Every structure is written in C-alpha cells, then in structure tokens.
Amino acid sequence: MLEIKNLWKKFGKFHALNGLDIMIPQGSLYGFVGPNGAGKTTTIKIMTGLLSADSGQVLINGRDVTGGLEDLKLSIGYVPDFFGVYDNLKVNEYMEFFASCYGLDGLKARNRYMTLLEQVGLEDKCNFYVDSLSRGMKQRLCLARALIHDPLLLVLDEPASGLDPRTRFEFKEILKDLKEQGKTIFISSHVLSELSELCTDIGIIDQGKMVLGGSIEEILHRVNATNPLIIAILGEKERALTILKSQPCVQTIAVKDQDIRVNFIGDEQDEALLLQQLVDADVMVRGFYREQGSLETLFMQITDHDKEKAVLVHENEPGL
Numbered sequence: 001m002l003e004i005k006n007l008w009k010k011f012g013k014f015h016a017l018n019g020l021d022i023m024i025p026q027g028s029l030y031g032f033v034g035p036n037g038a039g040k041t042t043t044i045k046i047m048t049g050l051l052s053a054d055s056g057q058v059l060i061n062g063r064d065v066t067g068g069l070e071d072l073k074l075s076i077g078y079v080p081d082f083f084g085v086y087d088n089l090k091v092n093e094y095m096e097f098f099a100s101c102y103g104l105d106g107l108k109a110r111n112r113y114m115t116l117l118e119q120v121g122l123e124d125k126c127n128f129y130v131d132s133l134s135r136g137m138k139q140r141l142c143l144a145r146a147l148i149h150d151p152l153l154l155v156l157d158e159p160a161s162g163l164d165p166r167t168r169f170e171f172k173e174i175l176k177d178l179k180e181q182g183k184t185i186f187i188s189s190h191v192l193s194e195l196s197e198l199c200t201d202i203g204i205i206d207q208g209k210m211v212l213g214g215s216i217e218e219i220l221h222r223v224n225a226t227n228p229l230i231i232a233i234l235g236e237k238e239r240a241l242t243i244l245k246s247q248p249c250v251q252t253i254a255v256k257d258q259d260i261r262v263n264f265i266g267d268e269q270d271e272a273l274l275l276q277q278l279v280d281a282d283v284m285v286r287g288f289y290r291e292q293g294s295l296e297t298l299f300m301q302i303t304d305h306d307k308e309k310a311v312l313v314h315e316n317e318p319g320l
C-alpha cells in the first residue's frame with residue numbers, strides 16, 4: 001500500500017535517515033518502533049509531506065508521490081504527537097473547519113463528521129469547547145479529524161503518550177475497529193510491548209535504518225525457529241542423550257531434572273525426525289517444543305548497542 005524506498009535525510013552533518021525502507025501492506029496495522037532518536041518522527045514528517053527527504057521515494061499503491069503534497073494530503077490522515085491550541089472553537093466547529101479544508105461543507109460535512117464523532121465516542125460533545133476536553137478526548141477528536149477525507153492510510157505519531165491505561169485501552173479498541181473496517185494504520189512508538197499485541201506488522205528502526213520488518217507472525221516464527229528445543233522426558237535420560245549427541249543438528253545440550261534443553265539448528269522436518277528417533281528408541285517423551293521468544297527480547301537484542309535508548313515498559317508505565 002505505502003512503500004518507502006531508500007530514504008535519506010541529514011540535519012547538518014547528522015544523518016537522521018540512512019537509506020530507510022518500509023513496506024506497509026494494505027489493511028495492516030503497522031507498528032513502527034525504535035529507540036528515542038531513531039528517526040521515527042523524521043520519517044513520518046516525510047511521509048506526510050511536512051519535510052522533504054534528501055533522496056529516496058514514497059510510493060502509494062505503486063505510484064511515486066515523493067514531494068507531491070496534494071497526493072499525500074488526500075491519501076494520508078495524520079495524527080501528530082501534539083494537539084494544537086484551538087481557543088474558542090467548539091467540537092463541531094473544529095470538525096467543520098477541517099471538513100472545509102477538504103472541500104466538504106453543509107449537510108454533507110455535518111453527516112460525515114457526526115459519523116466520525118460517533119465512531120470515536122464524542123457525538124455528545126459537539127457543543128463543548130475543544131480546550132475543555134480531556135487529553136484522551138482530544139486524542140480521539142484528532143483521530144476523527146484525521147479521517148474526515150476518508151484517507152487510505154492513517155498515520156499516528158506516538159498516539160498514546162500521556163494517556164492513562166483505560167484511555168489507552170479505549171483508543172486501541174477504536175484503532176482495531178478502524179482496521180476491521182479496512183483502514184490501513186501506521187503507528188509509531190518507542191514502546192514495543194503493547195504495539196506487538198495490537199499490530200499485524202512491525203518495523204523496527206534504529207539509527208535511521210530498518211533493522212527488522214514483516215508480519216508479527218512471520219517474525220515470531222523466525223525468532224522461535226532459532227530458540228532452544230525443550231525435550232521433556234520420563235526416565236531413559238542416558239539413552240536420550242546418546243541419541244542427541246549423535247545428531248549433526250544438535251549444537252549444545254543442557255540437562256535440568258527431566259528436561260533437556262538443546263540448541264538445535266534444523267527445520268521442522270529435522271525436529272520431527274529427532275522426535276521419531278527418540279520414540280523409536282523407547283524414550284518416553286512428555287514434551288517436545290521450541291522455547292517461545294518474544295518481540296521484546298528481539299528488540300532488546302537488536303538495539304543493544306545503547307542499552308539506555310532501548311525501551312521496554314512494564315505494566316504500569318505509559319505507552320500504547
């Protein structure tokens with residue numbers, strides 16, 4: 001749907017983006033994660049036409065829209081990480097203003113923004129002043145506003161920063177609904193933990209480069225394929241160890257009680273053959289599985305060059 005190819009951006013002598021590539025599939029909920037200063041906001045500014053790249057391309061459905069502000073404006077709805085000041089503007093006036101920016105007015109505009117306000121649960125706030133809304137409500141209003149022109153892609157920059165856990169949960173539910181309705185959504189965050197449960201796809205950026213990208217399922221599959229194999233047996237430990245030591249795929253073996261932990265460099269077929277050999281040798285195998293990895297572990301590993309920058313939140317800390 002949206003593709004970024006070989007994007008470069010320098011600020012003075014500092015390289016903020018170093019040949020960044022991103023591929024956002026149609027209908028995905030794409031999490032764009034990276035440590036502070038990795039280049040997320042710079043990327044988003046270029047994607048939304050607020051900043052020009054030194055070189056590289058932004059493609060929407062295969063069409064090059066690099067620097068084409070009008071194309072980007074029509075295709076993308078942008079929710080920035082800050083909310084502007086709207087003194088003396090009521091919610092309906094705010095929505096009318098943004099509808100008019102996209103050539104919508106009168107009843108058509110009203111029908112459109114009322115549908116969106118309902119979608120984000122603000123239909124009864126029409127006559128409230130924008131500045132009187134809570135932070136969570138402002139965030140939802142910003143989302144409704146970004147959807148006014150029915151964009152192909154919704155881009156959110158750190159949408160949950162400063163929201164309490166309940167508000168964050170509600171916001172995530174709205175995003176899930178939007179995805180169900182067919183929207184493609186791109187969310188940036190320096191916090192991985194909650195994005196990983198919300199998103200279908202993920203891209204990890206570090207020092208202006210994509211270091212890992214793809215569907216979460218596929219990435220976890222890849223991570224798990226290199227994790228240790230845990231073989232739980234009942235008795236017959238020596239016989240099991242003799243078989244394991246004879247296997248070329250087995251790199252190391254560690255034994256803890258009745259569990260054997262094996263670094264096993266092989267595919268699913270190699271695993272199945274090993275299991276068969278153990279069973280054929282009358283070893284009672286109670287469990288045979290790859291230890292499950294997590295995206296968090298992976299994120300920590302690949303951004304390990306500077307531990308202070310890598311972020312993992314715990315339950316009560318803010319994040320999306």
Ligand SMILES: Nc1ncnc2c1ncn2[C@@H]1O[C@H](COP(=O)(O)OP(=O)(O)OP(=O)(O)O)[C@@H](O)[C@H]1O
Binds near residue numbers: 014039043
């Ligand atoms: N206008 C600018 N002038 C100079 N340097 C800049 C400018 N904008 C960004 N940078 C630098 O480029 C790098 C990437 O910044 P960016 O804001 O894109 O990171 P980020 O991943 O969004 O970080 P955060 O999670 O902290 O928001 C940072 O080192 C930042 O200091």
